[in-house]
Amino acid sequence: MSADAIVLGAGIIGVSTALQLARRGKSVVLVDRREPGLETSYGNAGLIQREGVVPYGFPQQFGMILRYALNNRIDAHYHWRAIPRVTSFLAKYWWHSNLSRHQMIARAYAPLIEHSISTHNELIEAAGAEDLIQKDGWTEVFRTSAKHDGEMKEAERLAGEYGVKYQDLTPADIAAQEPHLSRDFVGGLKWLDPWSVKDPLALTRAYVALFEKLGGRILKGDAKSLSQTSTGWRIVAGDGTVEAKDVVVALGPWSDTVTKPLGYDFLVGVKRGYHMHYATQGNAKLNGWTMDAERGYFLAPMNQGIRLTTGAEFAMRDAPKTPVQLERAEKVAQSIFPLAERLDQEPWMGARPCTPDMMPVIGKAPRHKGLWFAFGHAHHGLTLGPITGQVIAEAITGEKTLIDISAYRPERFGI
Structure with a gap:
């Protein structure tokens, strides 16, 4: 099976990314070990936090x-x-939460938050999910x-x-x-x-239904089977393999199962x-x-x-x-x-x-062609799903991104 893009992870970030790519005419395969929306995307407080421009800092x-x-x-x-095991993370989290650094981070973070309602609204209307x-x-x-x-x-x-x-x-x-x-x-x-979501799982499933209506495919598979080919990427999923030019890692807290074997050790x-x-x-x-x-x-x-x-x-x-x-x-x-x-x-x-600097990882991998990252959204995964998916889709398709995403680039970790 071939596609333009593979998206690994069917939480709200992965689903939104797959959907935004499909809306741009790309053939997309969404791969997860479980049904969409059953991990962290299911259990949140159900808020699209337009006010959340200041990430949660360490005291x-x-x-x-x-x-x-x-x-x-x-x-x-x-x-x-x-x-x-978490001391290194906590120490850097505390360091970044210093008042002056935290305010700088908020200014870099704010453009994502500012587009959270508008990008959700586009998908909500297209998916017919207004009742949620x-x-x-x-x-x-x-x-x-x-x-x-x-x-x-x-x-x-x-x-x-x-x-x-x-x-x-x-x-x-x-x-x-x-x-x-x-x-x-x-x-x-x-x-x-802010807007509230009466059933976050139902909203994710509404986005999934729209994705499938646009021709997107959902397969169960193990993200750890990802491998690079001469023309792109391959993963074992469904009853066979899927190959694509681009792959997006949107596995949330499990993203390291793919990034570490490829040489990217994010804290x-x-x-x-x-x-x-x-x-x-x-x-x-x-x-x-x-x-x-x-x-x-x-x-x-x-x-x-x-x-x-x-x-x-x-x-x-x-x-x-x-x-x-x-x-x-x-x-x-x-x-x-x-x-x-x-x-x-x-x-x-x-x-x-x-992440210790409280901002997600969004952007292209520095050492692999066609490899993209979209994870690390902490408390704002539901809030930032559609805007993250949109800027990743725009970057992949060569469009000008709605906002400047350089602040979220993977390279800031020194990888």
Whole structure:
């Protein structure tokens, strides 16, 4: 079987890349070991975060680092055994999170975020997936005035520098917006630009259906079987092999299974995360996506139920589940919203691929013709799927890219 391009990885980044190539008339084969959208793309909070111009940094204050070291929080947890293996990543992550460097990174990151809604909207309309989208932002609620005031100051800065829109919520505003939420909160911050996705897996599948309608093919295969040929690339998939001139590695936290054998050793860490769906008591309803800011968990009204998501777990990618953050979050969440029984048989867990400078790897491999990278999107994979796919597709087809992607080039790792 032959094609113009092979895309490895059927998460939202890979699916979006394959779709953007197909929209440009290319024959594309999308390859994964599983059905599309079942890994990290399935388990996120379901936000297209237009406001997320500042990537999540590593704490700089010694007191905060010490509190995280106690390992009893909801927003972060770590495996002791993993620390020696992730020390190099964490050290560089901390270094890049310094205030001045972090602000420089945000300025380089912002163009991706700025096109997140518009590029999603094109695909949503083409895929007929409008019923999966809610367009009224999301809300952070605060337990203390100090937290509220600090976050409002940052929101004002982001509005001035990046044009994001927000609303300062009083306790009365919160009560009107979420009447079934407890009165524990002194105020809130509503980000007005982002869109919410009621079922991230269904959105990925809608993009897949559009991809197939445009002639794209999906095959199960092992990305580790990738090999270079005299004219391009070959992979074992389906009942045979597929050859193509170009191949895109969009395997998220598993990208190293392909990049390392080819001589590209990226320093990529993994932040694992958990979720669980819940029923509600009586007629209780959660109207919008809500974050308990000081505690570090999210409540999202998904089609499957109220999804409770945790923060980051620093562990080896393939280590067994340890959903202690979920158990901690559940107890707190039940005190502010009438969650009822769990709806899933067991907690879901996914792994976010994170670079130490908090920006994804997007661009052409420096030493192999026809090899392209699209991974490392950390917390913003869903947000950045379509824009990443578009700029990769434009680069492959020789078009001028919608934005300058030089800041995300693989060479910044010194490979």
